[in-house]
Amino acid sequence: MEPGLTGHGSIWPLTIALAVTIVLFGVVTTLVFSAFGLCLLAAGIVGWVRELSHHG
Amino acid sequence: MIGARTAEREHELDLGLLRWLTTTDHKDIGLLYIGTSIVFFFLGGVESLLMRWQLARPRNDFLDPGTYNALFTMHGTTMIFLVAMPLLLGAANYFVPLMIGARDMAFPRLNALSYWLLLFGALLLNWSFLAGSPPDVGWFAYSPLTEQPFSLGTAPDYWALGLLVTGAGSIATGLNLVVTVVKLRAPGMTPLRIPVFVWMSFITGLLLLWALPSLTASQVMLELDRHLGSHFFDPRAGADQLLWQHLFWFFGHPEVYILALPAFGMMSEIVPVFSRKPLFGYPFVVASGVAIAFLSLSVWAHHMFAVQMGPIADAAFGAASALIAVPTGIKVLSWLATMWGGRLWLTPAMMYCCAFIVTFTMGGITGVHFAMVPVDLQLTDSYYVVGHFHYVIVGGTIMASLAAVYYWFPKITGRLLDERVGHWQFWLTFVGFNATFFPMHILGLAGMPRRVYTYPDLPGWGFWNAVETVGAFGLLAAMLLLAWNIWRSARYGVAAGNNPWGGKTLEWTTTSPPPPHNFAAPPVLGPVRNGVSRLGAISTTTFGVLVFISSEVFFFGSLIAAYVDYRTRSPSGPGPGDLDVGRTALFSLALFASSATIYLAERRLERDDLRGFRLWWLATMSLGVIFIVGQGTEYARLYADGISIDRNLFTSAFFTLTGFHGLHVIIGLVALATLLTTRFTHNAARAVSAYWHFVDGVWVVVFSVVYLWNLV
Numbered sequence: 050m051e052p053g054l055t056g057h058g059s060i061w062p063l064t065i066a067l068a069v070t071i072v073l074f075g076v077v078t079t080l081v082f083s084a085f086g087l088c089l090l091a092a093g094i095v096g097w098v099r100e101l102s103h104h105g
Numbered sequence: 106m107i108g109a110r111t112a113e114r115e116h117e118l119d120l121g122l123l124r125w126l127t128t129t130d131h132k133d134i135g136l137l138y139i140g141t142s143i144v145f146f147f148l149g150g151v152e153s154l155l156m157r158w159q160l161a162r163p164r165n166d167f168l169d170p171g172t173y174n175a176l177f178t179m180h181g182t183t184m185i186f187l188v189a190m191p192l193l194l195g196a197a198n199y200f201v202p203l204m205i206g207a208r209d210m211a212f213p214r215l216n217a218l219s220y221w222l223l224l225f226g227a228l229l230l231n232w233s234f235l236a237g238s239p240p241d242v243g244w245f246a247y248s249p250l251t252e253q254p255f256s257l258g259t260a261p262d263y264w265a266l267g268l269l270v271t272g273a274g275s276i277a278t279g280l281n282l283v284v285t286v287v288k289l290r291a292p293g294m295t296p297l298r299i300p301v302f303v304w305m306s307f308i309t310g311l312l313l314l315w316a317l318p319s320l321t322a323s324q325v326m327l328e329l330d331r332h333l334g335s336h337f338f339d340p341r342a343g344a345d346q347l348l349w350q351h352l353f354w355f356f357g358h359p360e361v362y363i364l365a366l367p368a369f370g371m372m373s374e375i376v377p378v379f380s381r382k383p384l385f386g387y388p389f390v391v392a393s394g395v396a397i398a399f400l401s402l403s404v405w406a407h408h409m410f411a412v413q414m415g416p417i418a419d420a421a422f423g424a425a426s427a428l429i430a431v432p433t434g435i436k437v438l439s440w441l442a443t444m445w446g447g448r449l450w451l452t453p454a455m456m457y458c459c460a461f462i463v464t465f466t467m468g469g470i471t472g473v474h475f476a477m478v479p480v481d482l483q484l485t486d487s488y489y490v491v492g493h494f495h496y497v498i499v500g501g502t503i504m505a506s507l508a509a510v511y512y513w514f515p516k517i518t519g520r521l522l523d524e525r526v527g528h529w530q531f532w533l534t535f536v537g538f539n540a541t542f543f544p545m546h547i548l549g550l551a552g553m554p555r556r557v558y559t560y561p562d563l564p565g566w567g568f569w570n571a572v573e574t575v576g577a578f579g580l581l582a583a584m585l586l587l588a589w590n591i592w593r594s595a596r597y598g599v600a601a602g603n604n605p606w607g608g609k610t611l612e613w614t615t616t617s618p619p620p621p622h623n624f625a626a627p628p629v630l631g632p633v634r635n636g637v638s639r640l641g642a643i644s645t646t647t648f649g650v651l652v653f654i655s656s657e658v659f660f661f662g663s664l665i666a667a668y669v670d671y672r673t674r675s676p677s678g679p680g681p682g683d684l685d686v687g688r689t690a691l692f693s694l695a696l697f698a699s700s701a702t703i704y705l706a707e708r709r710l711e712r713d714d715l716r717g718f719r720l721w722w723l724a725t726m727s728l729g730v731i732f733i734v735g736q737g738t739e740y741a742r743l744y745a746d747g748i749s750i751d752r753n754l755f756t757s758a759f760f761t762l763t764g765f766h767g768l769h770v771i772i773g774l775v776a777l778a779t780l781l782t783t784r785f786t787h788n789a790a791r792a793v794s795a796y797w798h799f800v801d802g803v804w805v806v807v808f809s810v811v812y813l814w815n816l817v
Contacts, residue, residue, distance in 0.1 A: 058127030059214050066221030069273070070229050073266040076332060077236075077259050097214070102783040 059100060065093035129213035131202050132619065134220050136517070138195025141224055142188050143588075148231070149183035150584065152176045154577055157541075161574040163562035173558035174241035175260075179231075181244030182264065185360070186271055187227045189502050193367040194219075194278050196509055197306040199517070201282060203612035203619060204300045206291030206628035211284040211645050215277050222274030230267025233260060240264035243556070245357060246327075248338030248349040253331055262331060265324040272317050272324075276656055279313030282306050284649045291611070293631020297388065300610045304391045305370030308398045309363050314656040315402065316359035322663035323352035329761060334751030337667060337761075342754055345670050347412060352663055354405035362401040364498060366394055368465075368505035369436050372458055375512050376440045378606050379455035380447030386439045393432035400429045410481045419478045426476035433469055437462060452606075453527030457508035460535050464500025468493060471546065486556075489549025495542040507534065507587070514591070515605050519617040520598030526590045533583035540576025544569035644788035647795055654799045657769075661803050664765060665810060668758040672814075675753035681815045683748060684759075685739065692735025693808050696770070699728035700801045703794050710790055718790075722781055725797065729774045736767050759811065766800070766807055773800050 068090035075083025128134065156176050159168040168176070198216065202209055210216045233239045240260045242250050251261040286307040290299070299307075326337040327349075336342035338349050369390075377384045384390060407426040410419055440462060449455065471493040475481045484490065514522050548569050553560060560566055604613040615624050643651070672681060706721035740760075743749070750760040776793045 057129065058124065059129055059217065060127050062129070062214050062217035063126055063221045066218055066225050066270075066274070069222065070225035070270055073270060074229060074232070076266060076328065077262045098779055098783060102785075 059097070061093050061097040061100060064096065065090060068093050127217075129209070129217045130621065131198050131210045131213065131216060132517075132623075134216050135195045135197075135199025137220050138191045138198055138223070141220075141227070142192040142195060145183050145187040145191075145227060146584070149180050149188055150581060152180040152183065154581060156180065157574040157577040159558060160560070160570045162571065163567045164559055166559075168558060170558045171241065174556075175239040177556060178240045178243055178264070179234075182230065182240065182268070184498070185244065185364070186268060187223075187230075189364045189498060190275060191223055192506050193309070193364065193502065194275070196371070196506070196513070197282055197302075197309070197367060198278075200513065200612055201285060201303050201306050202289070203516075203615065203623055204303050204610050205286065205289060205294060206611050206624065206630070207285060207289035208623055208627075210281045211288055212281050212649060216281050219274040219277040219281065222277070223271050226267050226270030226272075226274065229270060230263055233263035233267075236263070238263065245353050246349075247353075248327070249340050249344075249346070251327055251331075252338055252340075261327065265327050269321060269324045269328075272321050275313050276317050276321075279310040279317075280649060280652050280656070282310030283314065283652050284645060286310070288645045288648060291628045291630050293629055295631070297391075298630060299391075300370075301373035301384065301387070301390055301394075302367070302370030302610075305366040305373075305394050308394050309366045312359045312363050312366070312398055312401065314652065315659050316356045316363070318356075318656055318660035319352045319663045320356035322660055322667075323349055323356075325765075326352075326667065326757075326761065329750070329757070335757035335761065336751070336754050337671075337757055343674055343676055344754060345674070347409070347414075348667060348670060350409050350412065351406070352666075354408045355402075355663075357408065358405045359398075359401040361494075361497065362397055364502045365465075366397065368461070368502045369394060371505045371509045371512075372440055372461060373436075374608075374610065375454050375508050376443050376458050378512075378608050379450040379452060379458070380444045381450065381607075382443055382447040384439065385442035385445075386435070389435050390439045393435040396432040397429060400425060400432070404429060407476060407481070410478050411485045423476050423478050427473055430469060430473050430476075437466055437469075452511060453522070453524060453531050454508045454511035456528065456531045457504050457511065460531070461501065461504040461508065464496055464504055464538065468496030468498075468500050471496065484549060486554055487549035488545045488553045488555055491555050492542050492545030492549060495545070499538060499542065504538075507531075510587070510591075512606065513612075514594070515601030516612055516617050516619070518595050518598070519601055520594055521601045521605060522594045522598060523590050526586065530583050530586045530590060533579060533586065537576050537579030537583050541573050541580055542576075544572050544576075644791065646788045646792040650792040650795045654795070657799065657803075661762075661765070661806075664758075664762045665806065668762045668810065671754035671758040673755070675755050678753035678755070679748045680755050681811070683743070683746070684812055684815065685742070686812045686815060689735070689739060689808070689812050692732050692739075693804060695728040695731040695735070696801055696804050699725045699732075700798055702728060703797050707791065707794050710787055719781065722777065726774060726777050726781075729770055729777070729797075733767060733770055733774070736763065762807060763811065766803055769800050769803070773797050 068086050071086030071089060072083045073086075075081065075086055125133065125137065128137075153176075155168065156173065159165050159173060198210065201207075230240075236259065238259045240246070240263055242256060242261055242264065246261060246264055249255055251265075286299070286303055326335070329335040330337050330339060336344055338344050338346075340346060373384055373390055404422055404426045406414060406418060406422040410423075414422075440458070471489070475484065475490070475493065511522055511527055514520070548566060549555075551563070551565060553566060560570070601617055603615065603617050606613075611624075611628055612619070614628065702721050702724040706718050706725060709715075709717035709721060748756055750756055773793075773796055776796065780790060780793050
């Protein structure tokens, strides 16, 4: 199991999944969505890594 | 035990919606999967009822042809990807950790990511209805129907991209299942003590990892065709019209077993409990599951007999397809032998198990018919096919899942489902199911084609279609009755206690519902061995990366197969001779050298020489950057010469293959940099190192196939 995670929730999985979906939604509609999705994806990855680092 | 909620659990429950949005608990995620599956089950069910209403009588005009096309596409896609898979993955999520005595899945956050990818992918797919562009190309979306000239709207995009997202989630779930079963079993749970459901979930995880990447790769190629002008499936550019079919069915046939194997596992848990006997031939049941998994990866082309692959290919795939009936038959034999001489307890769960044996066996036997090429050629694209796969998927997966609902509901809620209602619901389901799907065989043999929105008034056609429609509404009534039973029993049902059925597996040793940490004390099944096995020495994180790499091999395998197919297939335009082998060899050397530097970095880390580690780690990053810059300049040179992805088949395959490898290098560089700038563990460094070696290894193959082959 990922160390230190027991009992901790995390918003970053939802954020990253939403971001990936928005990126691809932009492919079907307008690339503005893709750009926003990429920003959200970057934020999600940073948040996940920081959380992982924080919990050891 | 009802009311046994701890203060910790009460606190978690108090968080309400936020808890569900942020949960990483495998039980919550399992319930989210199952709940999502139920919602989409009713959506897919409504789609099927609309189709059945249209087909209830000949020459009906309730639906127009376009709407009918969209409905059968979305019905198939929904039921397979958004109902059956999440239902089974939800059950695996909830029960695998409990059955092996673990606290949670190996990677809880990745587990949550998998679920959210499924949900958002499903929403993207279904957004197409609101956008007025639902997919209408069939659930296997054959090319070239999906190419721009034939599908000008966005319907194939919603199909491909929605499933791309859900597929990524499923691959991650497969990884989590495999790592969880290998690394987190209770002490003493040796391979032959692992519950069959856990074994089957493990094998399903491997199939998800190895079969789904070919679908992912083909969806990527389709989207590149539609948006960047590549030609993977473009007949005007000379594309291989069987490429899509090969890639799709390499995923598509194992998918049948991705849906069936967990159902087999459920059967193997439930039948012994209600026969009050141990499972007959446990080792054979497990071994047959392994055999099914490997055979399922080698029979994909039996879906393609009608395309004239030639007698040798037909014979090989036909024989392999027939062979797969043997391990499947072993399982059926095991369940029957378990029941034989047992003291049968005919609860609704056991009734569904009995129904499963009848309906799934029938689906299996009609499947063997399709392994015989002459029979297949007569029956392909007829209603016989529709009847066959509904007996396999509904008669198999759904029947077993319904058995599992009655069996495990008490563990999840602490209450029993109403048994009397359960028996009514069972018979309604069984009769409704057979009324809906059995006549399809008769209609198929009579020549009725599938995927027609209406049909002529030929003898018997109207009658049997009307019977099917009545049966479908019977199934609806059965499912509504189940929903009511679940709702009512969850509130007012009889208290179940911890182990109402006398189950022998570990989930029955904890409270109902289980506490947040699953067990008051971690279960121990046998003595803890001294010393560490070779597998045990690998950290969970590194093992997870290795499992992921095994999946990546299949993704790159698909891209490489496409490249080999298209390398010299273009009638005109650029070809392999336009590549600069010498120049690419130079920057390839940098990438190959980086495997040595990262190895040296690891060695320094083992000696706690952090300075030396950082130096070699930075050297690895520098070599990776040199490679990427080199590849960038190679692309720039090609573009300057007018060679871009949209030129012909060769450029489509070349840029996609090398581009995806480059993307993997960039991801590796980000991982390397992240590790260097954050607090990290030795295990994390080893995991990143394993990924980097893989990226290098792939380039050895890609460089050989794309560049060195030109020198031969």
